[in-house]
Structures are given as structure tokens and as C-alpha cells.
Amino acid sequence: MVCIVVGAVDSVMGSEHVVRFTISANSDLDALSSIADTAVKSRWKREAGLDLKQKCQKQEEKHLTEMKNGKRYETKHIFTNETHYNLALAWASDNDKGTLIVVTSEVVMMMFAMSSVYRSTDYGKNWEKIDNKIENAKIRKDNGLQRNPHFAEKVYLVTHKELIYVTEDGGETFSKRKAVNSDEIIAEPLIFHSNNYIDKILIVSNNRKLYVTTDNLKNYRLINSDVAAARWGTDESDPDNKGNVVYVMMGSDIHRHPFFSGIRPSMYNLVKVDLNAEAGKGTTLLKRVLTFGIQGKFLYASIFKDEHPSNTASERLMMVSTDGGKHWSEAQLPTLTEDRFYSVLDMTEGLIFMHVDNPGDTGHGTLYTSASLGVVYATSLEHHLYPNYGSVTDFYKVVSMRGTYLASQLNNDKSIHTVISFNRGADWNPVKPPSDHSCTANKCYLQIHNYYSISRGVKARPPLSVESAVGLILVHGHVGDALHTTPPDVYITIDGGYTWRKTLDGPHAYQIGDSGGFIVAIPISDTLVDTLKFSTDWGLCWHEYKFTNETVIFTGALTEPGSMSMTISIWAYTKKDRKWVVFVIDFAEIIKQPCDNSQYVSWISHSEMRKEENKDVDGCLLGKKEIFTRLSVDAWCRNEYNHKTSKDIHICQCTREDYECDYTYYRPVGSDRCQRDPDFHGKEIDVCFLGHEEKIITKGYRKIPGDICTGGVDLNGKIVNLTAHCSGNKGFVGYEETVKPHGGNSNLIIAIIVIIVIILVVTMSSYFGYKIYLLRKHKVVYRYSLLKSGDNDYDNEFEHALTQNPTVYEDSTDEEELGVTHPKRQTSTQHTKHKVKSYHDDSDVDMLE
Template identity: 45%
Template structure:
């Protein structure tokens, strides 16, 4: 379910088990129901009804577990989305009810301890929930009231719940949180006081309640995916391997601890029909694992054109699923051999390929011609419009320089440095009416300071 008016979606990947996903599907009558897959989307089924839970509608219409997710929360339903942790193997907490489709009534809390194959009802009404201590501790706070005062916790996978009153004040509850990864024994409850609107955080350390550290005898091995329908001896095999993990026994009052690394081991399984999917032209009839040829297929082999040579490919009907790691040495392992027919072949799209190549060449030639034409036009334009330089201003400047030079050379000497005798001789020249002769140049008398000579004399 992907609502087209919002970014929310009801598609959830379960972290506590490999290959399991939850989703909401809309039917032709616009009703919504929950589906689950255990093999990474290969097959989708409805979630089985928990034992001992009443159905909300007529059982003739079908009774399955309908799980609320982001879409329901967006529509105003008091619920939390599905929750799981990587190290809490097989545990899934959900809000749901038993009906033929998703309901708007207040949901209850259900828990799966085997990765979604089976669920059980653990709490009445909606709750905020968290998984702590790697699955050894479950914590829940009722959200049917806005001001809860108690917190509930379980150490035996939801079979028995203990209640603890964490406050006496009127606190508007807004959320329950634990450390990312779900390894810690500490949880925080967030909210604000009704009168003052001050934010309040209540931190509860459950390690003071569950003080015993788990020992080796407190653990039990668990094999995921034993609920899959497989051949005898292949229980738990999924995509070619089987996982074996250890979990705390339900009746052990102890904790894993923050730094506890739970033991896991892996076994490679032999290949079977479930490790393969049907090849092109084949299908699996109902309730059969064998891939058979489709009736519309006229031949049991394909002609493949590879690098210009025709090859015959016998279709055996199987191909291994991507990501499968099963042992192909023994048991079921169909093998297809490719036989060369020693003949030349041409692919069906060779004509279209040639047309595309021809079109590209034509486009390149047109572009080159256009660029050449533009370049030639620019060259011709430059040749027609030659640059003419004007020197009129420079000539005028040269004339002014000549005038200045002539003016300086025609002036009489304004200063001449000569001896005193020369000055006296010039003073004795005859004068006519007190005027200086026209051809004579009267130098300016030089100034001679004899003060130094007088002092020496």
C-alpha cells in the first residue's frame, strides 16, 4: 500500500529474521489486508490467525491477523508500527486485530517469537513498546490514556507481564525509547507535565530488577524458518543455508548484558527445487515444484545469436535464484549445455542499428558543414572591412612640438656666466641713443660673490 497523497507506506522489513517482509495490500473492494513473505518476496500469504482470538467479523469472510503500520497511524489510529531488532532473533511486536481486513477499532498488541510464522496476543489495547537486552526484555506503556503512570515489562517473551508505577504526576506521555540496537537494559519515557508544560524524562534501569547474568545453561538453540514447507531433512534451509542461533529460555530470569554476543552458526544446504526458479517458457503448476513447459512454447530449445554465431540452448526449465548459496555438487542440480550450430546468424535488430548509425553520421556531417560555413563567412567579412588608422591627432601633436622647439631656440641668452673683465668690456661698447645695437646681444651680467676673497685677504 502506497497512498498517493502522502509519503508513508506499509512495507516493513523484519530485522530479526532473514527474508521476511510485511506489507499491506488493497483489494478490489478497496479493503486493506496484511500479507507476509518468508522468502524475500517469492511468495506472499496472509498472516495466520492467532490461536484463541475472536474474529471481528463473520468467519465466512476470512479471519486473519491484520497488522497496522504507517498508513493507519497517518489516518489517526492509536498504534505503533511493527518493531523488531537485529539481535532479538525471531521477535516481532505489532498492533493488530483478527478480521477479514484492516479495522479502525483500537488494536491489541501481538508478538511473534518465530519470525512471523505464528503470533500470539500479549497485551490488551494499544501500547508503546520497545525490545531491550537483545530480546531478553520487552517494555510497554499503555497509550489508551494520555497520562499513563505505569510501565509494563516481560522477561519471558510476553507470557508474563510485570507492572511498575514510574510516576504519580500528570505527565502527557509522548514516547518510549531505548538505546539503538536494543542491547541496553535502560529505557526512557518522555513527556511533559500537565500544569507547567515542562518536559520530563523518566529513565528506568531494569538491570537493578533483573540482576542475574545468563549462563550457558540459560540458552536454547533456535533454527529460523522451520515453518517453511520443505523436504524432510531440509528444515530451516532458505536460499541454500541454515542458521542456528541461541536465545534465552523463556523461564530463565536473567539478562544477556550489553556486551553479550549471541552465538550463531551457519550450515550450507544441498540444492533442491526451491533453490531454483522457472526459466523462460516454463512455469510451476499449482501445488507442484517441478517446472513444466508452457503449452504455447513450440520447441524445447532456443536459438541464441552470440557474436554472429548461432548457438542451440536446451531449456531445462530451471535457473538458480539470485543470492542462493546451496551446494550444487550433490542432489538437485540441472545443467544446461550450449551447442554451437556452426552457422552465421544476424540479430533481428541489425537493420534498425544500421539506420541509427547512418542517422548519426548524417547529423555529424551537417554540423561540420554548418561550422565551416560560419567560419568562411567570418573570414570574408574581415577581408571586406580593413582597419584604417588615422594619424591626424598625432600630426597635430608633432606640429606643436616643433613650435615649442623653435620658440626656445630664437630667444636671447638670459644668463651667461663670464668673468668680470668681460662684463666691463661689454659696458664700454658705444651706445646709440641709449639703445642696444640691433645685431648685438647684451648678456645678462653674471653675479660674482667676492666675499670669500675679501675674508681671505
């Protein structure tokens, strides 16, 4: 089978900071949903006992008098003469300056491309067509608009030729740059540096040549040819040469015809290039490489085990380095067999989250977390859902709550349910339902929809959390014993996932503004919309505002990245003539009063997790307690754009909660005790690591990586050094000992040496025979499976777990529509829908004993 690695997002691409909309080519009847919009204000009681309906009425009477009297808050703009169906949008400013650049594009009859470029400096209220600033050049639909992630005013318009138009002032002026040679075009998104080196960019051409610029495309030079993939090094991986390291996967196999790929697999060299060195020079780190990635301090690569692999199914290994490729270690994972798909989900927070499929490429398996060196792993979540088609995963990091994750798990009856972790994957539990739910099933929990549900036809939006709104999460879901396909409602939590309540009936698109000061929701049960809803009190009360008298076909609601702005824009197109239209609403005109100190309250994060224990540990997570100051529920005021949530930190004593299950152990969902993994039959495994060997001896627990608690309970085991056994086990994880022979003139000495050698051979043969036996039982073998997208490839185990009517839309690239072909290039299915960030900061020494 064709095999690939799905890695974490390990490069900063300019296209990741661009929003795209497309006008549907379907009829209006097809665009309508059969689900009725039943969104109404929900009614709950506040803890103080005040009736919620009365509270919401008082808000409207006191603060929304002007709205009730017919004041208009929206500014409407129709792109009158615009006929292009595809629209890409990028914020060309930050700090609430409100500059936007939009590119509309279309490819007509596979012959020629058309595009238009617009600019707004007031959040989209007014627009100027600026094609003349770029000499009326035609901009690509596929990655034609890109933005520098480190400096928003630097925006790049990529043409169908070798030219790029660059602005460094948010579109006020443009300069023409020739980014590659005249016989080449830019094949992939610009690769910006992962650290804050604004003007350092990598460019891959259609001829698979790699160029670098260090002055924002004013000048560039060729690094290498025959490039399959390239990544910037990070300051964490190369602290001695910050900003000047590039990792390149290269080799002549890039030009092989696809027909020959099944005869012998394509493989490459991983080369490290120092930009300060002579052009074209680099250090080869690994050979027989299939793919690689880098995040934070972790550099990983999948390689073929054999020097001459016979086919694409040949055995492969995953190698990990934390020092920029100087030393490599083979990742150690239990219960792996040859037919298991694995996916590196994230490496940004000091550890690796990795999914390993169950045997048979099933699309569900085990989620593991590594220690700090990425070599040894422990079970985090069993039966983790990761479909082997569609490239979707429900694994989600809540950015508004430290240590919190959501995931989907497959039940024994093949149904799917949601689980949540509050301590970086050490424990997973079902999501508690609202206290007023009416579920009558045996086990009622909140089931949360994410990308898997959306890919299977459920009308929903992924979970939403932003760093500036501490503890706030918005999700689509329902209360039941498993996920199902009935229209979901919107649920909200303001304590990071410990308690939930239903806040809106029916599916909605939602956005957060003013650092949580207000929430906007647009009903999406029907694609035709004319009304928005907003809340200023963390979703308790919702107020409606009709922003248009003529219903429009909704495509998305946006706010400036960071969700600190008071301005929301609603993007749509008209029903009759399909013209792009944007409605801009400034909530500073509705919420006029800035907040003062009296309108903020203290809040302890994670206090619910341990509230039944003594006061010394309430709110303690990973060794520290965080006390935030955030907006009161009763406040009617705005945080302002530059508002920063204050935080106090206290160090905690160690308790049982500061430990997770160790290597070869796991904790069943809902259980407090770590159990031995029955699939791991060996008692121990020896690991040669950077010149020494330590044996894993465990009590079943290890301190959670990143936990900074002091004193208290100690569940760690002892360290047993086995360095003497490691000598001679050459090349297992990169360690090799060189022994220089010594001469002698005495026959006696020679005889003694011969005897000793014979004894050593017998002893070492026995030792390594046992070693090989262990390794064959527990050998880490990595298989890569293509995530399939056809109906015939669905996994039968959960094909019907949600719905039988998948809705998949596949957009074509500029080259496909224009009939342009390029030499073979490496493809990637890395997830860009949401950035999964995990935590953990530990040492492998805790596990290698």
C-alpha cells in the same frame, strides 16, 4: 501532472540518527483518545502445560519482591525553565556510555528563533544546559541536530547562519566551524559517506553549491555549482577508488523559475567527480536526468528518452549501472505502460525491489525483484498496496529474521490484508493467526497495521524488530479477513513470523532492550500515561510498574540504538504547564543476574516452513540452515551489552523451495506453482547487454538470487547466445559497435559488396521491424507521479478501506517560519521511517538466455 521518483534511501544523512518530539498545541480534551485502555495480562498455556497465570505470579514472588515493596526504579528529570515545543535528541555515545544531546527550539511570530542545548552523561537522569559551549548560538529546528552515523560522539549543531558547532567527544567540548561562505547557509542535512569514512562529508548550500570536507569540517572546498542533488559513491560501485567518488546531478535548470517548469521539464547532467582530480572536474555519465540514486553496487538514474522533451509528461527511462557508471543498461520490466508510477524500494542487498503501479496511477500495483545486475525483473507480489498520497508504504523488512518481509495487498473487494514472505519475496502468504483466536469470518488471518494504517488514523505503531533479538517481532493488528479500524492489539512472534500470539490488549508503544532480554510497553490508548509494562520472557508474562504519580502526556520511549542497553527512557510533557520531562529506568536494577550458558537454548530459524519435509531440509532457506543460541523463555537474567548471538551454518541441497518464478511468470498468493503472466503477451524478449545478446527462455522458475544450495533439483533453463543478432542494434542498452570501412580496387568486389549490402538491408530491415514491433509491445516506460496528500486526491478504490478520518500533521521548516526563501532545489520523498533491506544475489544470466 507533476512527477517524481520515490527512491530508496541512498544517502547517509546525520538527521536520520536523531529522534524528534513535539508538544501538541491542541487542548487536553483533543489530546485524549476515546479508546479505552483495556490492557490486561493475556492467558495462554505453555507447551509444558504450566498455567501462565501461575508462572507470572511465581516470577513476581521470586524476582520482583523489591518492586512489590515499593522500591523506586525511575529517575525523573523536568526541564523546568524550558518552554520550547520542539525537541530533537541524539545519542552522543555508543557502547552503553549513556551520553545524550538534546536541542529544544521554537520560532516565535515569524520573526526570530529560540533554542536551548542540553547534555546528559547518564542516559538522561541528569542534564546540563550547555548553551555557553556554543556561544549561545541559535540552533535550527529543521536538521539543527545531526550525528555522525559512523562515530556517535561526533555531533553537529547547525545554526541559522553559515556556522556549525562540532563536538568530537560527545558534547564535552565544541569547536566552531565555518562550513560555507558568509553569504550562504546550509540548506540540507549533512551527507555522510555510506561507507565507514568518518570525516568525509558533503554540504549543499542554499545557493546550490556543493562543498566537500575530508577532515570533519575543518577544511572544505567547492566541488561544483548548480547542484540539484549529490551522493557519495560506494565501495561496491567504485572499488578502485574507494571513498573518493561523488555523484552530482547538476545543471542550469536548478535556477529556473517554477512558473516555467510546465513549459519544459527540468533536466540535468549526472556527473562523476573524483576527489583526487582537479577541483570542478568530472565525467558526465548521463544527460537529460530527472533524478538518481545509489545503494551498494547499484547506481540508477531516470532520464528523458527524447533529447528535447516537450513537457514533464514526456517519456522516461530508468537506467541501471553496477560498475560506477561505466556501462548502463535499461531496466526490463513486463507489463509497463506510460501512466504507471514506480518506486525503487531498496538496493542494498544485491538486487532491486521495485514497485510498479497499475495503470492510472492507482496507488497499488506489482512488486518486482531484480537479478543481481538490476536489469531484468520477476514478479514478486501482485496488488501490492502503495498509496499515491502521503508517501507511505507497508513494505517492511524484518531485520531479526533472514529473508522475511511484510507487505499489504489489496483484495478484489478493495479491502486490505497483510501478507508475509520468508524467502526474500519469492512467495507471499497470509499471516497465520494465533491458534486460540475467536474469529468467525470465512478466512481469518492476522492483519498487521503499518504506516498506511497510521496515516489513516489508526492508533498503532509500526512493526518492530532488531537484529540483536533473533526471531522477535512486535506488531499491532487483529485477526480477521481484512484490515479494519477497530483498536488493534499487540501481537508477538519469537520464531520470525511463523506463529503468533496476542501479548497485549489495546495499542501500545514498545521497545526492545538487552538484545531481547526484556520488552517494555507503554499503553497509548490514552495519551495520558503513568504506568509501563515489561516482560522478561519474550512477552509471555507482563508486569506493571507505575513510574509517576502524576499522569503525563506521552511522546515516546527510547533505548540506545541497537537495543542492547538495559536502560529505557520515557519522554513526555506535563499536562498542566507543558514542561518536558524524562523518566529513566535501568532494568539492570530489576534483572540483576547475568546469564550463564545453562540459560541459553538452540533454535533453528525457518524450521516451521519445511517441518513436514524430511530432516535434511528443515530450516533450510536459500541454501543454508542457521542454528542460533538464544535466551531461554524461562530465564530471568540479562544478556549484557556486548552479548553476541552465536550461529552455526550448514549448506543444504537444492529443492523446489530454492527456486522462484522467472521473468514473465508469477506465483498467486497461496499457490506453489508459477504461472505465466497473462498481461505479458510476447513469447520472449531479446536484450542487448554489454556487447552481447541472450534470449530469455524459461521453464517458469529461476534459482532465487543469493541461494547457495548445492546439488539436488535443477529447474534452471538453458543459455542461448544471440551475439550475432545484437550487432547493429546500437544504443539499446549502452552497447554500440564501431565498424571501420575497407577500400578495394575491383569492380567485381564492389558489385558483390553492393549485392550483399542489399541482402543485409532487406534482412536487417525485416529483423528490426520485428524487433521494433516487440519493443513497442513491451517497451519499458517509466512515469513518475506525485504522491498526493489532499483529501480530494485519494484513490477511490481504497479511500474507505480503513477509515475516513485521516490524521495528518505537517511540520514547517525553519525557513518557512522565519520567512526565508531559497532558490529552487530538488525535493525528495524518500522513505526514512524504516530502512527496507532486501536480499537476493543472482546473475542476470540466469534469466537472459
